[in-house]
Structure formats: structure tokens, C-alpha cells
Amino acid sequence: MAYERILLGMGNPLLDISAVVDDEFLKKYDIKLNNAILAEEKHVPMYEELAAKDNVEYIAGGATQNSIRVAQWMLQIPGATSYIGCVGKDKFAEEMKKSSQQAGVNVQYYEDETTPTGTCAVCVVGGERSLIANLSAANCYKSEHLKKPENWALVEKAKYFYIAGFFLTVSPESIQLVAEHAASNNKVFMMNLAAPFICEFFKDVLDKVVPYMDYIFGNETEARTYSKVHGWETDNVEEIALKLSQLPKTSESRKRIAVITQGSDPVVIAEDGKVKKFPVIPLPKEKLVDTNGAGDSFVGGFLSQLVQGKPIEECVRAGCYAANVIIQRSGCTFPEKPDFH
Template sequence: MGGVVSSEDESRKRDEEDESEDEDSIDEDSDDSGDSSEDDSDEEESEDDSESLLDGELVEEVDSNTDTSFFGESDTSDSSDDDSEDEEEEVRQEVIITENMMVGFGLPLLEIKAKVGAGYIKRFELTAGSRSVAGEKQISLYKELCGWFSTEFLPGGGALNVIRVAQWMLPLPKATSIVGAIGTDENGKRVSEACTAAGIVPMFYEQETDITGCVAKLSVDAGPAGSTVTQITHLSAGNAYSKQRHLDLEQNWDRVKEAEYFFIPGLFLTVCPETTLAVGEMSSEKGKTFALTLGNPQLCRLYKDTQLAVLRYVDFLFSNAETALSFAQENDFETTDLAEIARKMCLLPKVNSNKPRVVVITQGVGPTVVARGYDEVHEFEVDEIENKDGPAGLGDFFIGGFLGQLVQGHGLERCVEGGHFAVQELLQHGNKLSGECPFE
């Protein structure tokens, strides 16, 4: 749950309000009240929410209080106070989930999972348990895996991970689409089929010059200690995306414009910044929602001007702590305090000033920092689960879980809970995301 970081004036005001309350009352901003409030809220939703499927659109009715908070809905209301709850007038807000509601852009990869022997790892000069980028000696590995071993295919790459988690949380197939470049090869067909199986509509630029990008995850049995996973990535065709040859085609641009939410990872700025700027400009002009990640510290150094140009259109900005600190240093924020960095990111120029920017900074096992505007900063504790393997994609899963709730009209607290839930899913059960999403 979230602890509030506020100004001195807000603190004094809250202290005065606390003094006027009865000694037995529960402070709705405290961490202790959060769990019970969440449980009661979930019970109400299960009793009151109704759904109907009409002409390919799923209509969900979501309860919210008239008096909204920083979180935008009734997620933070103190539901333990029955008397005050009875006095509040509730309204029903309709959220219409449609096909193609969110579009992601990125570097699509075919994720290939296979169990191999330790000798196979050594043959390709890989270090067991490492994560690396393929060189010339490893290129043939991907074709061999598909022919020599029993393999499992999943949509892969940062953007596809985000979209796959979001789609898993959404109650309607084909609510998401993905844009990027693949090759006209067998692995290109496989990644498209894997997207379709996950309920994602592939909108790929298929080109013949480069082969489809792949990420191999090689599992080696380590006896009683479990298994080690060695990951090796080859971006290849992912770097070949062309706005002129794909997005500028009328049928593709028209489909993108139909969406209400857009997600682009920072790495895509190195591939096709003009696409990112075009989508951001369109989104701001039409009052839609545009989400971006900062990527990594190196991007903050080498693509600073491009980042700042795109940030003018960004409604939701995601970063981990290391990258946020690098961004702050490159832009002379003169602070290492993540709450203050989030505030300053919110205050960077924004074209659509009617929609305050939200900045989300994750810290691994540390609290997740969420800011909207200069004075609204909240911290959310993370439930820690030991996982010695430290799987890749934790940040992607958090963003996917967050956006999966945002698209459904939930407030920010619920969105963060969705992100944390998706991370726990990855830690406990891996990234397959089989079956229906159990998040409630």
C-alpha cells in the first residue's frame, strides 16, 4: 500500500485532521488500514460488477466514489467505516474494453525455451546462468535449437512482454496489438503465431533483409540445486523497423489511431524515433494515453535530446531507480532523492497539459515511487519473495500489470497492485502466463 510523501503544509493539515478524529478511528492513509480496505473493496466489486458482451466489445461497470482522490477512483476509500460508506452516493462508471484498445511498439523477438546439456552451453562459448547478446559464433544456435531439441515458443522482447501481460489481464481477446519488424522466415511465422495464441494482434513489418530476432533461454539441470537458465539474445530484424514502409501505410496508421493507449519502450528510440514522435503527437492531440520507459542509463546519456523531445507527449513514464538517477544527472536535477526526481520529471514540458504526467519508479525490493504533479508522490511497499535465479523481465511484467489495470479504468493504487502482482507471478510461476489471470 502507499505511504504519502507530502509538503509541510499538507503534513500540518493532516495532523490537525488526525487530532479531531476519535482515538479508535483508523487513518486511511496508514499502511495498516490498506489490506482490510483492499479486501472489502474486492468483495464489493465481485458482488456489484456486471459484464456483457456486445458486438465484440466487453462492457465492465466499475464502482467509484464521487469524491475522487489522487488515485482517481474509490480504491483508497476506508471501507471499514460502514456509517460513512452508507452516506456516500456511489455512481457507476462504464469502462468499455474493445479490440485494439492498446498498441505497443518495440523489437519483437521469438522466445525459444529448451532444456539442454552443460556441454551445449560450452560448445557455444556461453557462461551458464549468464545473459548476453549473440555474436557470430552463436547465430546458428537458434536454428539448431528448433531442430535438435524439444522447444517452447513465446512472444518475447521488452515491448511484447509488456503487451502480453496486459492482454493476460484484460477480459477480451485482441484488446492489444503489437507493432515491430520481423523477418520473412520460419521464426517470423512462429512469433506471429505465438502472439495470436496469446490474444495479441500482430501488426508486423515483414522484411527480407534480416532474420527474425530471437531470445534463447537454455535450461541446464543442476541437480538438487534446481536448474540454471542461460539467456542469449539476437535483435536482428527488430532493428529494421521503418515508419515510411510500415506505419505510414494508410491501413496501418488508421488502425493505430483507433487505439486509446500506446506503449513504447525507451530502446525503440534507437530504432525509429520518428515513429515514437508521430504516435506521441497524435496521442496528445486526440487526448489519448501515451506510456514510455526511459530504457537504460546509456540511453539517457546518448539519446538525451530524443528523450526530452518525446517526453513532451508522455502521460505515463516508467523507469527503474538506476536509470532515473542517470536521467536526473544528465538533466541537472541536482538530487538523488527518487521522490524529488519523480516530481521534477512530472514538471518537464508537456504538450497536453490538461492531463498531468504520472511518473513510476521501481526499486526492486524497495518501495515503488509514483508521482503525479509536483506535490503528489506516493510510495508502495513490495512483497519480497526469494528467487535466486532473478529472472529477466521483472520491469516488463510490472509495466504490463500496471497498464492492464489502467486500461480497465482503475486508479493508480490498483494499477501499482497489478504491477506488483505480475512481478510475483513471474517470480513464482515463470513467464508462461497460462490460464486465466487470477488477479482480482
């Protein structure tokens, strides 16, 4: 089968603990809406408090895993995608494995017996979300697992690789191995800026891997943070996308494409010195359930067409479709079959 194991994702598998909260709750734990951060000491009690809520939901999450699950759903070709990350040996890991396998993703988790599976608190207020990740086992991924013959076989089999920038905090070595493999075998290597804190506090590891990126994804906040950190002195998303696409590149076989989403504003694509904008599908406010996974879903939809060799317009259209479906549901979940033509 031409599409077997064509797309491989690597990242931090987290079980989303998602609940609707109020502004008081945000204040109590010093949380900003529309942000993604790593949990600190002060956030620890919050997970129990969320879990005790009547409206709590548990959903397989983690940015890369979301994108891969959505790509798999859009493709509707069993076994087209694979995913690698680290979990604990516990019921959360079992839940997550079940949910990903049901979606048709070939998951190869590295199991850490001493650390619990990572969780992500998803606090939803008025459809907007804030993410607080407690990486736990996700933080324990080792490149030795990747180098095992059965896992490296997935790398060799894949033609496209996607990794969210969050994984830079865990295993830059694994990312480097895959990036170098992609560059020397003329495969497509893609990453996501993932969150402002990655651009700020992991600047050096990010800069080291940017030259390998054939596609760089991000949203407007991440793009502006990247610009600020690199002293570009511009807040203009189109200019930033263009600069990102033109950063030095390891492999000359293809030019880098920068893809920046802006919520309900048009998607910005910078390619070969030109910028294009694509409108997203409008959604009335009353239909918005929660924005958790919107960016991940956009990437998943985009990848589902890219691996089939479709033009960029189709990739963006599929990305917008997937994001539109997901924000009308709780968490990164989707109906049985896509209605995308």
C-alpha cells in the first residue's frame, strides 16, 4: 500500500483533563487564556480539582498526537500514520493507546515504569482554552527507544515527519536524528513553533533544527514571539512568515514553506518569496465549543493532503475544514468520518 506508515509524528503524549472553569479558577492558579505552559509547583492541586468537576472529560492529547490522529481520520487509510512518545505504565496510558489505535494510528510508546503518564489540564472559558502540561513520563523519552530496529524501521518507512516544538524540551537528540535522516533521504521534515515559551526559552535548540525544516507551522502569537526574540523588529505576521521561510536551509532540494494560522483571521502562507492568504471557514460564536486542538487539527488536516501530493491550496482547505470541525466539539475529538471533498 502506497500510504502505509507514510507519516510519522514524535512528541509528548498527554492525557487531556478538560473542563469548563470560571475566571475565579484562572485567577486562583494564575492562568492566562489562549496560552500553553508547563506546570509549576503552584499548579499541582489543579489537576485534582479539575478531575472532580462534573463536566470533566479525558481525551488523548499532546500536540503532535492530536495532529497525527486528525491526519489519520482525514485520510481514512488504516495504518497510514505512526506516532512515537513516552508514557507511564498506568491506566492513563492504556486509555490513550486505546483511543489512538481506534483512530487507526500505529502508536509505539516508550513505557517508563517509574513515572506516571503525562497529563494536560485544559481549562475552558467561553470557548477559549488554556493548557497547562504536566509532562511526567512524556519528559522521559530517550533516543535509545528511537534507535531500536523496530522503531527506526518506522523512520525509514515514513516519507513525512511532523514534530511539535514542545518535544524540543524533551529529546532534541531524537529530533536531530530524524531531521538528518530526512535531509539525507530527500524526505519532508516539518515542525511547529508550538508555544511562545519555546521561541523564548528554547531558542538555541529551536535555531539548531530550523535549517532542517521544510515546513514551519505556528500561530500569530508564536510568530510574533519568534520575531521579537530574533530582533526582527516587526509584528507583521506576513513579513515574519516570509522571513521564516527564507531562513538558511540544510537541504536545497526544496524551499521552505511557512504556515501561520491566526484564529479566525486568514491563514498566511509564505513560499518562494511570496505570501498568500487564505480565509478560514467562518463560525458563529454560539457554535464554538472550545478551541483546544484547533491549531493541531489544522496541521492534521493539512498533512492529510500533503502526504497525498495535493497542492498547498488543498492542504490549507483541509486544515481549515478539520479545525472547523474540532472547535465545534469538546477537546480534540471528531465524528466517525470526515465530510471533506
